[in-house]
Structure formats: structure tokens, C-alpha cells
Amino acid sequence: MxxxxxxxxxxxxxxxxxxxxxxxxxxxxxxxxxxxxxxxxxxxxxxxxxxxxxxxxxxxxxxxxxxxxxxxxxxxxxxxxxxxxxxxxxxxxxxxxxRADVVVDGSVVLSDVPVTYLLFLEKQLIELQSFIARLPVLDAAETWTFDESADQWRTEPVRTTRTKKVPRAHVLYEATDKHPAQVETYTEDVIVGTWTKVGFSGALPARRVNELKERAERLTAAVKYAREEANGVxxxxxxxxxxxxxxxxx
Known part of the structure; x- marks a missing residue:
């Protein structure tokens, strides 16, 4: 041995x-x-x-x-x-x-990194990928725009009417000297106002989450490569x- x-x-x-x-x-x-x-x-x-x-x-x-x-x-x-x-x-x-450099797409992200830190960084990035995969994503069924003043995402305004039931009367037969008038009562839905709804969200667009996933994966791969390079010393x-x-x- x-x-x-x-x-x-x-x-x-x-x-x-x-x-x-x-x-x-x-x-x-x-x-x-x-x-x-x-x-x-x-x-x-x-x-x-x-x-x-x-x-x-x-x-x-x-x-x-x-x-x-x-x-x-x-x-x-x-x-x-x-x-x-x-x-x-x-x-x-x-x-x-x-030691080795962490290089992504030809650019040095970290230089002269000790192998022990590369091992730590690799483990943390793998955990970070799991965290990113669970990030909340904006509902794809809605159209979202970023509201700078509110610093969050918002939907386009959606308007809906508010109605109220109003009682009405309909004369079936006019009154005569022998019979009283016959009247039928009913209700009618009358528009009395308009609701304007705007949704807000602190979630992320799917493209942003996908971008973060890709960056984390590429950085993790670069760290693994650097670790192997450092271990070849x-x-x-x-x-x-x-x-x-x-x-x-x-």
C-alpha cells in the first residue's frame, strides 16, 4: 500500500x-x-x-x-x-x-478558487437549483405587465357589471266597471354599476424562472469542471x- x-x-x-x-x-x-x-x-x-x-x-x-x-x-x-x-x-x-478558475461561457466568474471551497460551492448550487425549481410562477391564463409604481406584476383591468333586482308590474287586464285590473308583478335585473378588477402578484414569469434554472445549471457545471481541474494538480x-x-x- x-x-x-x-x-x-x-x-x-x-x-x-x-x-x-x-x-x-x-x-x-x-x-x-x-x-x-x-x-x-x-x-x-x-x-x-x-x-x-x-x-x-x-x-x-x-x-x-x-x-x-x-x-x-x-x-x-x-x-x-x-x-x-x-x-x-x-x-x-x-x-x-x-485551485482553479470557475469559467462560464469563456468568462471567469471566480478565479483561483481553493478546491475545498469548490466542493462547498457545488453542494450549495445543487441545493439552490432545488430552491429555484419551486419558485412561484405567474398564472399563464392571465396577461401580466410589470407595474413600476407598485413594484409587482399586474393583470389587465377586467370590468364586470353589478345588477340589482328591481320590482316591476305588468297589467294583464285593465280595470272595468265590473272587474278590477289584473296586474302581474315580477323583478328585473337592472345594471346599477361596474366592477373593475386588477390582479397583482409577487410571483415570477416562467421565462425568468427558466432563465435562473439555466444559469444555476451552467454555473454548477462550471464549478464541477473547476473541481476536477483542481483535483488534477x-x-x-x-x-x-x-x-x-x-x-x-x-
């Missing part, structure tokens, strides 16, 4: 190696901890028997060897962690130097694990 790390020359290769190295180190550390919990492996005895006189019964000696020495296990675990410490150190030192292998464990174990 140590030889492979020396051969790695790009930050993206170090990143690819890191996960496996962490898993192996964790597995080795767990195994070492388990071995040290088995007291029987750490214990040994030597027992011999000596009769009181030459004619006494002779019994065989007994012995059990120590199978695990804590110091050995500690150093083996340290050797596994040294590889992890070196890989992570190489990545983190390289992250301090890995040449790295210098770091050897810090030995120094750490020399101090801990010596």
Missing part, C-alpha cells in the same frame, strides 16, 4: 485511495483491539515438578507460551495507521495548493505517520 501511495501523483488519485486506506486502518485497529481483549492469548505459564526424594513420583512439566504481546500489537496497529496518516496528510496539504507525498508514532511508541 505504501508503494502505491508513492506512485500517486495527482490529488484525485489520492482521494480515490483515501477511502480504502481508512477502511483497512479501521479494520486493523478493530482486530488489534479484539486480540488485546483475549486475556488467554496474553498469558503464559511455566510449571515444573520436583519430588522430595529420588524415589518420588516424577511428573511432566507444564508450559503455555504467550501468544500475543501488547507491544507488538500496538506497533502493528501503528504501522497500519501510518499509511492512513500519510494519505490524509498528502491530500490535505495538496488541498491547500489545489500534482501532489507531493507527505510522510507524517512515522513521526507521529515514533513519538507515541518510542
Amino acid at each position: 505504501l508503494r502505491i501511495v508513492r506512485d500517486v501523483t495527482k490529488l484525485n488519485q489520492i482521494i480515490a485511495v483515501e477511502k480504502g486506506t481508512k477502511s483497512r486502518a479501521q479494520r486493523d485497529l478493530t482486530e488489534a483491539h479484539g486480540r488485546l481483549q483475549k486475556a488467554v492469548l496474553l498469558s503464559g505459564i511455566s510449571r515444573t515438578y520436583q519430588p522430595n526424594d529420588d524415589e518420588g513420583e516424577t511428573l511432566p512439566s507444564e508450559s503455555t507460551k504467550v501468544q500475543v504481546r501488547a507491544e507488538d500489537v500496538l506497533r502493528e496497529a501503528g504501522a497500519s495507521l501510518v499509511r492512513l496518516f500519510d494519505v490524509v496528510a498528502t491530500k490535505d496539504w495538496a488541498n491547500c495548493e489545489a 500534482d501532489v507531493t507525498d507527505r510522510r507524517v505517520g512515522d513521526a507521529v508514532f515514533r513519538y507515541l511508541l518510542d
